[in-house]
Amino acid sequence: MTDVLPGVHALLLAADPQGPMNFWPWLVFTAIKMLVFFTIYMLGVAYLTLAERKISAWIQHRHGPNRVGWSGFMQPLADGVKNFMKEETMPPYVNKALFVLAPMLAFIPAMTVWAVIPWGAPWASPWGRVEMVLADLPIGFLFIIAIASLGVYGIVLAGWSSNNKYALLGGLRSSAQMVSYEISMGLSLIPILLFTGNVTLSSVVNSQASMHMWNVLTLSIAFLLYFISAFAETNRLPFDMPEAESELITGYHTEYSAMKFSLFFIAEYANMATQSAMLATLFFGGWDVPFTQADNTGAVSFPLVLLSMALMMAKTLFFLFVYIWVRWTLPRFRYDQLMSLGWKILLPTGLGYIIVVASLMLGLDAAGIERGFVYGLIFLGVNIVLVALFMVFLDRGKILSAAYGRASIGELQRLRDITTSRTRLSTTAGD
């Protein structure tokens, strides 16, 4: 231990000479950051379960949990205690080693990715520059994609080791789904890579700040693809095929109980939080304070750091709300619909969009337009057109007309003709 830490510090210094401060402040700040970030993360994930139950209740005109603590505020604590006290069941026919390993494999990647998300502008502390990120890895969001997709191993192994047909089906579905959507997720990130020229999340944030425009405006299609894939990656409705309560009991965690089940549950919510933070960072400016340049000058004062962290937090919470909101609105996809959306729509769109973005960038660079606001505006204009086209394509031209409403007389007659020409299954004598 005593040899490793200075070694890590020396390595970081070698990688980035302006990076970490002296050894001891670096050690102390890293420890504090770990403590604070992961405490907030775990508490946030716990309270996410409460938020899910509360929002679902409100949508359905119910109260939600309101007996434990103030209006149910201590409910996550009670749930945690309950999960620790419950019986750990170990069905006799499971593969014991994998059965125990699977929840860990789901849980650990979900926790790990949190370390690389930048939470605020760097702080100009008296001891040197403090990055508001645990590890600003040079491989950036590639790390997140790589590690987050490891979570599928936990799910597949859980389904396999349970020796239960529902669990196995859940595991199979999840592997197929995550593999399919990982591709479009990766493809949707390539335009950002082209734009930023770097994969570190802090440079993604900085490039959006220097463009004076969020990536959601300049790379809208990529945002849509990422947004849809993020739902599929976290197994949330309408993509919750691996769980599918009404078909598969609960899919891959059918045989799990107590804390082992809880680990899967925490992993799902942790993935949601990570994907929300990713959406906020990649497409919504991250911690950048909009309309100001004060926070983009390198290290800043502590109140500004707090402001930037609050903004990042607000964006993340908004996407978490969207996750929950969508879950309680949309029904589940059918399996073939899910696959055709992933492979036939998202994948070609992602590929095509990369070509469009790349050629547009090439054209703009050839025209000598500097990276900046005008550059962003041109991209915005192109994207408005592209989004409109994409929506019309996705919706078979119906986006501009009403989804439902009174049919015209001719239309009504046509529908009636279809109905009368169809053979009836049962005819009533009284007709």
Next chain:
Amino acid sequence: MAITVKVVDRPIEETSYVRATLSGLANTLKHLLDPHRVTTEYPDEREAISRRWRGTHRMLTTEDGKAKCVACGLCPTVCPANCIKLVPGEDEQGNRYPLVFEIDEFRCIFCGYCQEVCPEEAIHLGRHYENSEFNREAFVYDLERLMAQTHPVTELWDPADPKGE
């Protein structure tokens, strides 16, 4: 017989996904923001129950605190669930009274026949439903327990309109 799947002929070219999704989201958001709640928060608030609600039994008493029951045996006879146990006794004046009167609330189907058949208006069903217990034996109510109940009794018919006209 072969299993056939009914394939619904949906007019696919007529349907819109994006707009339907968005209007669904708008709908749930509308309900989310609506402060109206349909829940009755049960232990704190209760729904009003009908005057004809047939719940936990009650044995009415005379003014000197004795059960009105004269052990005539009509209620165990009429009881379709066979849940009333009655052992009649007789005192020195020749008045009949129940030595044992037990109702098994678990067997009871709360039909109200005992109340209807009772000539003395002694046994009644009550407007009361919170009669859960931790063991099955506790569901057998003896005479003291039936007399100790204080909840309002069931009106099997409207007193203003006894013949149901």
